[in-house]
Amino acid sequence: MSLLEIKNLHASVNGNEILKGIDLTVNPGEVHSIMGPNGSGKSTLAQVLARRESYEVTAGSIMFDGKDLLEMKPEDAACEGLFMAFQYPVEIPGISNAYFLRAALNAVLKYRGQDEMDAIDFLPLLKEKMRLLEMDERFLNRPVNEGFSGGEKKRNEIVQMAVLEPKLAVLDETDSGLDIDALKIVAKGVNAMRNKNRAMVLVTHYQRLLDYIVPDFVHVLVNGRIVKSGGPELALELEEKGYSWTEAEPAGARR
Amino acid sequence: MITATQAPEKYLEIFDQFGSRTASHPHWLQSLRQDAFARFSETGFPTTHDEDWRFTNVAAVASTPFELAASATVSREQLEPFGASQFACCLVFVNGLFSGELSTLRPLPKGVTVGSLAAQIKNDPATLEPHLGRYLNIPRDVFAALNTSLMGDGVYVHVPRGVVVEIPIYVLYVTVPGATPTMNHPRNLIVAEENSQVTVVEDYVSMGEGITFSNAATELVAGDNANVSHYMIVREGDQAYNFSTLRIQQGRHANVATHSLLLSGALVRNNVHPVLAGEGSECLINGLFMANGRQHMDNYMLVEHASPHCDSRQFYNGILNGQSHGVFHGRIIVHKDAQKTDAKQTNRNLLLSDDAQIDTKPQLEIYADDVKCTHGATIGQFDDNALFYLRSRGLAEAAARHVLLLAFANECLDRMNSPQLRDHLEKLVVAGMPEAATFAGPRLGEGAERNWEEVG
Ligand SMILES: Nc1ncnc2c1ncn2[C@@H]1O[C@H](COP(=O)(O)OP(=O)(O)OP(=O)(O)O)[C@@H](O)[C@H]1O
Ligand SMILES: [Mg+2]
Numbered sequence: 001m002s003l004l005e006i007k008n009l010h011a012s013v014n015g016n017e018i019l020k021g022i023d024l025t026v027n028p029g030e031v032h033s034i035m036g037p038n039g040s041g042k043s044t045l046a047q048v049l050a051r052r053e054s055y056e057v058t059a060g061s062i063m064f065d066g067k068d069l070l071e072m073k074p075e076d077a078a079c080e081g082l083f084m085a086f087q088y089p090v091e092i093p094g095i096s097n098a099y100f101l102r103a104a105l106n107a108v109l110k111y112r113g114q115d116e117m118d119a120i121d122f123l124p125l126l127k128e129k130m131r132l133l134e135m136d137e138r139f140l141n142r143p144v145n146e147g148f149s150g151g152e153k154k155r156n157e158i159v160q161m162a163v164l165e166p167k168l169a170v171l172d173e174t175d176s177g178l179d180i181d182a183l184k185i186v187a188k189g190v191n192a193m194r195n196k197n198r199a200m201v202l203v204t205h206y207q208r209l210l211d212y213i214v215p216d217f218v219h220v221l222v223n224g225r226i227v228k229s230g231g232p233e234l235a236l237e238l239e240e241k242g243y244s245w246t247e248a249e250p251a252g253a254r255r
Numbered sequence: 256m257i258t259a260t261q262a263p264e265k266y267l268e269i270f271d272q273f274g275s276r277t278a279s280h281p282h283w284l285q286s287l288r289q290d291a292f293a294r295f296s297e298t299g300f301p302t303t304h305d306e307d308w309r310f311t312n313v314a315a316v317a318s319t320p321f322e323l324a325a326s327a328t329v330s331r332e333q334l335e336p337f338g339a340s341q342f343a344c345c346l347v348f349v350n351g352l353f354s355g356e357l358s359t360l361r362p363l364p365k366g367v368t369v370g371s372l373a374a375q376i377k378n379d380p381a382t383l384e385p386h387l388g389r390y391l392n393i394p395r396d397v398f399a400a401l402n403t404s405l406m407g408d409g410v411y412v413h414v415p416r417g418v419v420v421e422i423p424i425y426v427l428y429v430t431v432p433g434a435t436p437t438m439n440h441p442r443n444l445i446v447a448e449e450n451s452q453v454t455v456v457e458d459y460v461s462m463g464e465g466i467t468f469s470n471a472a473t474e475l476v477a478g479d480n481a482n483v484s485h486y487m488i489v490r491e492g493d494q495a496y497n498f499s500t501l502r503i504q505q506g507r508h509a510n511v512a513t514h515s516l517l518l519s520g521a522l523v524r525n526n527v528h529p530v531l532a533g534e535g536s537e538c539l540i541n542g543l544f545m546a547n548g549r550q551h552m553d554n555y556m557l558v559e560h561a562s563p564h565c566d567s568r569q570f571y572n573g574i575l576n577g578q579s580h581g582v583f584h585g586r587i588i589v590h591k592d593a594q595k596t597d598a599k600q601t602n603r604n605l606l607l608s609d610d611a612q613i614d615t616k617p618q619l620e621i622y623a624d625d626v627k628c629t630h631g632a633t634i635g636q637f638d639d640n641a642l643f644y645l646r647s648r649g650l651a652e653a654a655a656r657h658v659l660l661l662a663f664a665n666e667c668l669d670r671m672n673s674p675q676l677r678d679h680l681e682k683l684v685v686a687g688m689p690e691a692a693t694f695a696g697p698r699l700g701e702g703a704e705r706n707w708e709e710v711g
Contacts (some may be wrong), residue, residue, distance in 0.1 A: 018589060050647045054639075074646035075655075083647075090644035094669070104648035111649070143662075160648065217421030 002027050009060035020042045026205035028030040029196040034203045036221035042203045050084040051077045055196040079111035081167030085157035085174045094145040100144045129162040133189045150177040170201045172174045175209040187212030207239040281380045290402035298397045309584040310614040311553040322436035325429035349429045350505035351407040351439040366415040373408040390474045390502045399500045401571040402440045402472040414451040423454040428597045432465020443473040447481040454484040462494035466661035471499040477509035490518040500526040507533035514671045515542035517552050518687040527559040531565035540569040543667035546579030553582035560593035569600040572667050575611035576689045586618040593623045600630040
């Protein structure tokens, strides 16, 4: 059974149709990359998957691990094992990273009927994940994302993913704004989490990321539609030629 | 509505009765009280035409025929729920009277005096004369005048030069309402001499419901280089009027932190008035107010910079739910000689319902030319992005809202950095949260490590 099955997805924001019929199937263990020009709808797709309510789905269906994702609230999707790393992670002053992540993990554990974790068990786990992302321990105590640099925020997203261990991770431009060292660290963190059960969708503008996290499939999203799909070599082609040539081709190269 | 000027006549009777009980007081104290009453009679209660009272109507207080509260008996068990007995040094006042029986006074460092102000007036009034009534602005502040006229009991703290008191001095003021409206005028004096250090907590609670009026006044004197923390907790009943005035006098390089936690009461007016009189002194003015239902909470800050190189930091956060009304009036006066003043004021408010209301007003009066003064206020609802972010990590909507409320409260709680008080204060805040019942998360303070400079 596929992990994620998107069929003919149409979605609008404030009455403007942004996604105009997306079909995408992701199986466990696969890594898919979605590339496309600014404003093509990549983040919209990510937000719809994470169940942001301001994005209205007007047609189509999404099955996630055999369940209807469109019936789920954001917290249900998260508890079912869907994780989205935000393109713009949100700052939450007044709540420490450690508190926030334990609250999140416990919510997920509780949903799954597992025992919640106390601070004593949780801290070593969190520290281990932070070491993987080479984040200093002082970030434990810092308020969530507040005053973090762009790169620190992105690494913090991956720390969260590592703690929550989702079935499907959607990373929205987690590579943007990272210098090459930070990019390698993030890639290392992401690669460490690849396994045969976990799937990932990487939204990116840059082929650079795909040198470090080699995807199984690359899709090109233009104007709310996937206009081309292929293997990792497609990313190289896009890097060289840009996106314009893809639109010229008949929109049947999907799925 | 009764006119405000009618009220003082009723008070004359009470003042006369009260005078017969205090006939043995020294002359200076009697004339202090008489002058204060004369001032009160002349001015009467303020109206909303008065700039300092624009957002708070005290007509209900002015028109209620309050009598001085009678003594009441309370047991230790009855006080248990207030959580004050965990503190090694805890003084209890019931309806304005000191209760030796209910108080616990652990041995304090040598030379430190902690006890009832009334007892001190009786036993050794000369020690009080240099300070008592010397700092409150009686001509300007009618409630301070009324308090002085009918001065009740309260805590007297005296810390000699160089002495550090490690444990907080916790003072619980218990109001037991009567069948008819009662009032009480707690009066406190805290004197921390040069190089000393002390923390004092005033906690106002009610036992049962009924119309009451608590009108407290505290004079806090921080000598040169002294380090003083003051906490004001108000958690009275739904029919309680709670007014308080904290007047702080700071010497050279004195460092004072005042923290307010307003949790309940029908009408709460929290006056905080530090005067940075000595060069290089610092004052942190921190507060959190959380109002529900029809509660009205008014915070009136008057920060006076009177000497050069002083810093003041005001941070007040308000959480307003139901049809409640919050006020933050932040007045800063920088006197002519107070060059190199650094004054900052921030008031942030979260409105949880359409009917809740906040009035926030900065008022800067600057007479020196080389100063740094900043102020800012925000009024908002829950941040949708933050809510979605939390939910996308698995927190249910109610839990996410609760976390954001805690986060907002935590900005203030984190500045209340007494390790002995932290848990207690946090519990009070969590218990007072509108959605407290829906989410029991991990401990809020986990890993929190912010100081007020960072927050600025
Ligand atoms: N909340 C919103 N309100 C109005 N329009 C929106 C909103 N969110 C997205 N859009 C519009 O939807 C379109 C797609 O936006 P989206 O963020 O999905 O693009 P993207 O492919 O992620 O772009 P980028 O590469 O710049 O991140 C854009 O035209 C954008 O302006
Ligand atoms: Mg985007």
